[in-house]
Amino acid sequence: MKNEYDIIVCGGGMSGLSLIYRALKANIWSNKSIILIDKEIKTANDKTWCFWENTISPFEDVIFKKWKEMCFFDIEDNGYLLNTKDYSYNMIRSSDFYNYTFDYIKSHSNLKIVREEIKSISNTASGCEVLTDSCNYHAEFVFNSVYQKPKLKENNTYLQQHFKGVIIESDNLNLDPNKIHLMDFRTSQEYGATFFYVLPTSDNTALVEYTLFSEKLLDPHIYHQRLKEYIVNILGIAEYKIIESEFGVIPMTDYPFERTTGSIINIGTIGGDTRGSTGYTFSNTQKTISNIIQNYKSKETPLGIEEHISRKHRIYDSTMLKVLAGGKYKGHQLFTDMFTKSKAYDILAFLDAESTLLQDFGIIKSLIPQYFFKPFFQSLLQSKK
Numbered sequence: 001m002k003n004e005y006d007i008i009v010c011g012g013g014m015s016g017l018s019l020i021y022r023a024l025k026a027n028i029w030s031n032k033s034i035i036l037i038d039k040e041i042k043t044a045n046d047k048t049w050c051f052w053e054n055t056i057s058p059f060e061d062v063i064f065k066k067w068k069e070m071c072f073f074d075i076e077d078n079g080y081l082l083n084t085k086d087y088s089y090n091m092i093r094s095s096d097f098y099n100y101t102f103d104y105i106k107s108h109s110n111l112k113i114v115r116e117e118i119k120s121i122s123n124t125a126s127g128c129e130v131l132t133d134s135c136n137y138h139a140e141f142v143f144n145s146v147y148q149k150p151k152l153k154e155n156n157t158y159l160q161q162h163f164k165g166v167i168i169e170s171d172n173l174n175l176d177p178n179k180i181h182l183m184d185f186r187t188s189q190e191y192g193a194t195f196f197y198v199l200p201t202s203d204n205t206a207l208v209e210y211t212l213f214s215e216k217l218l219d220p221h222i223y224h225q226r227l228k229e230y231i232v233n234i235l236g237i238a239e240y241k242i243i244e245s246e247f248g249v250i251p252m253t254d255y256p257f258e259r260t261t262g263s264i265i266n267i268g269t270i271g272g273d274t275r276g277s278t279g280y281t282f283s284n285t286q287k288t289i290s291n292i293i294q295n296y297k298s299k300e301t302p303l304g305i306e307e308h309i310s311r312k313h314r315i316y317d318s319t320m321l322k323v324l325a326g327g328k329y330k331g332h333q334l335f336t337d338m339f340t341k342s343k344a345y346d347i348l349a350f351l352d353a354e355s356t357l358l359q360d361f362g363i364i365k366s367l368i369p370q371y372f373f374k375p376f377f378q379s380l381l382q383s384k385k
């Protein structure tokens with residue numbers, strides 16, 4: 001069996017499929033032999049990816065729904081309609097994404113897709129080697145998205161964003177289908193920063209997600225119970241049916257993930273594309289892939305790509321994460337101060353690592369400074385190591 005390729009893509013989830021789809025579309029891999037290795041071929045709707053954007057997404061065709069109106073609720077039951085200017089909040093269902101990308105990539109004869117379990121990925125004298133449960137593969141470059149929890153370094157913070165989301169169906173939904181609850185803190189904060197997303201997907205269906213930032217996961221029944229309490233008592237929906245559900249855990253850390261080790265290029269969560277303070281990954285990964293494509297076009301190599309998240313934004317991210325993990329400035333209070341005292345479109349740019357110093361200043365002055373001094377200096381020192 002042929003086991004020499006130009007490119008091996010390890011993991012065909014969000015980042016692996018995005019990369020292959022976009023590289024083939026951009027014609028940068030037309031002359032390359034490529035193999036995609038994943039232990040499973042995905043088709044199910046196992047994830048819902050949401051992200052805000054003020055430009056056109058590379059996956060515009062597969063966006064299930066977009067909302068222009070976003071609101072925020074604090075724990076005191078005050079609601080705020082956010083001024084998000086030209087940002088929209090977009091939802092992609094993973095089943096649509098998998099089908100869409102697979103349909104396109106599978107017609108390319110220079111791409112092979114195998115279902116095997118990856119055991120190791122390493123650099124060799126002439127490129128890289130991937131060992132699976134049934135074969136050894138060699139290539140000039142490997143793009144890796146197989147995540148393993150890193151061995152944390154001193155001072156690294158590691159929280160988990162864990163959530164249970166349900167799509168509910170009800171004849172009495174009573175929600176505006178054009179408006180989402182971006183963050184709704186009207187729930188108990190006993191386990192850490194805890195909030196709901198509400199994304200109405202039609203007149204009678206909505207995704208409701210119970211989300212926490214904390215060290216430990218909860219007993220499964222608690223997610224269920226809190227969702228029920230919120231849907232009935234806060235949203236006022238007495239009768240509903242759950243038609244889909246998802247559970248997820250996203251690492252929130254300031255661990256400095258390596259983008260490149262020799263000829264192995266890490267993408268997605270393992271490449272550091274998950275923002276430490278928010279868990280959002282989809283749009284960051286697309287920006288990384290844009291930079292990879294740009295590098296191929298200008299230098300014919302994926303090595304030495306420019307990172308779109310600057311050192312300044314990594315320090316902010318790490319500082320925010322440390323403040324959240326410290327627990328003195330409660331998460332609900334921090335986000336309430338942020339969203340009620342500064343402009344929402346600046347916050348979205350800030351959380352997307354695209355804010356200017358002026359925008360940063362507006363956000364920083366909305367927060368209580370005393371909680372930030374120590375975490376900021378720790379993050380600054382950490383970023384120099």
Ligand SMILES: Cc1cc2nc3c(=O)[nH]c(=O)nc-3n(C[C@H](O)[C@H](O)[C@H](O)COP(=O)(O)OP(=O)(O)OC[C@H]3O[C@@H](n4cnc5c(N)ncnc54)[C@H](O)[C@@H]3O)c2cc1C
Pocket residue numbers: 010011012013014015016037038039040042046047048049050051116117118119145146147246247248249250267268269270279280281282283
């Ligand atoms: C339920 C859920 C919802 C999320 N929602 C959002 C959201 O709304 N917005 C957002 O920005 N981010 C979201 N995220 C975070 C992030 O976008 C996703 O985790 C995303 O899938 C990360 O992409 P990835 O390519 O790094 O990893 P994955 O998509 O998980 O892909 C990794 C691939 O590697 C394969 N693999 C793993 N180990 C092996 C092995 N040993 N051998 C072979 N194959 C292997 C897996 O099968 C998988 O296909 C969500 C995460 C989860 C879990």
